[in-house]
Amino acid sequence: MPRHLSSLNALQKSDVFKGMNEQQYEDVIRRGHRKTVGKDSVLFHQGDPATHCYLVNRNRLKLTKLNEQGKEVIIRYIGAGELTAAAAVIKDGLYPVTASSIDETEVVAWDKITMMEMMHHFPAIAINLLGIILARIDDVQQRYLEVCTEQVDQRIARSLLRLMRSAGSKSQNGILIEIPLSRQNIADYTGTTLYTVSRTLSAWEKKGWIQSGRERIVVTDPHALVAFAEG
């Protein structure tokens, strides 16, 4: 495998290019533009005309949305191998969210025209894309249901579990969430406030369900969290 591909292993895992052979895959990568964004920088802004879609290759992006008063919500995190903004690009509209990096992050970008050509040439991409978008609808609808029907601490539990599943790695005492997560971040992701998150996590730490530090969370008793979330 040529050197310029060797560091793109993450792409192999990507659902977008599932079902393509080595040759096709190589072509697809060649048509994209690699880009590295520094920490805490914005890849695209909510409301900007959508020109490119992005596949994360290393680290992750945070998708946020603002309302008129400037209050922020975290829609989701996009990790290695995941795609974002495909939707907006295809439909030729505006980005509905803002994408920003937490740590230095590597992405591959394709513009609308290239994306369309690729989908035309490899129909599998279009079908995979549809599946990805549908999964994302399910996810948002699920969280909409939660925020409408459940109380704050249940939602915090579910949020931690969701983040654990998508970005967790086994560590010493449990499963570490590999995203720098402040209390404010968790609040924005759950639909509550920094204070309530802090109080809740403190309580759970006393119970031995989690261990937490500055922007760092280890789930030590996932089972207890699940039981609590569904209780």
Added chain:
Amino acid sequence: MPRHLSSLNALQKSDVFKGMNEQQYEDVIRRGHRKTVGKDSVLFHQGDPATHCYLVNRNRLKLTKLNEQGKEVIIRYIGAGELTAAAAVIKDGLYPVTASSIDETEVVAWDKITMMEMMHHFPAIAINLLGIILARIDDVQQRYLEVCTEQVDQRIARSLLRLMRSAGSKSQNGILIEIPLSRQNIADYTGTTLYTVSRTLSAWEKKGWIQSGRERIVVTDPHALVAFAEG
């Protein structure tokens, strides 16, 4: 135009079949099964394997979602010319929501195989479908943002406005929402309770912003509602 099509005018408006000629359109309709469901009946249940997708031809469907505790949320209303469950069928998964009728409702149903054949034969359908799904993601994300950041009465205002836009008709004193909407329905759609909705609507009625009766709402001052929602 043959008689069996004359009563399917609603389909003409449908975004799904935009860009097709008369011949193609006729073929598509012929391949679907017309069905009429009585009032207050369920077309499909959340969790059932998805076999068919449906286009509403007359009246409307209500899409709801339940959590583990049995609490209900209204995800959206599907009116004449709108499609639902296309997603689930394509992906061959489970229905993520329950679809039920309020009044007697006419739909056209296609099963997965037919849908796939049609999409293969008329690529425009697939593209239109993508657009529809993307619009729906935007909608859910927008409402997720609202329910996370705004207070109850603002959300009720936005809900009324949304329903007014999608199912409003000019009437004597303002714009009538043509869906039988109980206070409980509005609560389920907004993420609050029947009591709070009742109190809020009473207050707005005194201000002259709306007129309401049993399961019936007329928006008399949309502008005031918009200002309030964004205030």
Added chain:
DNA sequence: TGCCTTGTTTGCGCCAGCGCAAAGACAAGG
């Protein structure tokens, strides 16, 4: 090493919104 910035904790007071309960209003059907 010590300063400075950014994140975390916790006490405290407060209020938006919940939810019971009970009464009133409306529609349908005998």
Added chain:
DNA sequence: CCTTGTCTTTGCGCTGGCGCAAACAAGGCA
């Protein structure tokens, strides 16, 4: 016209969660 069931209103009390304020902790950088 009355009955029955469903929907709506409103008083009342309560509490989950918000948010200020202030102290504390942890890195980062000079």
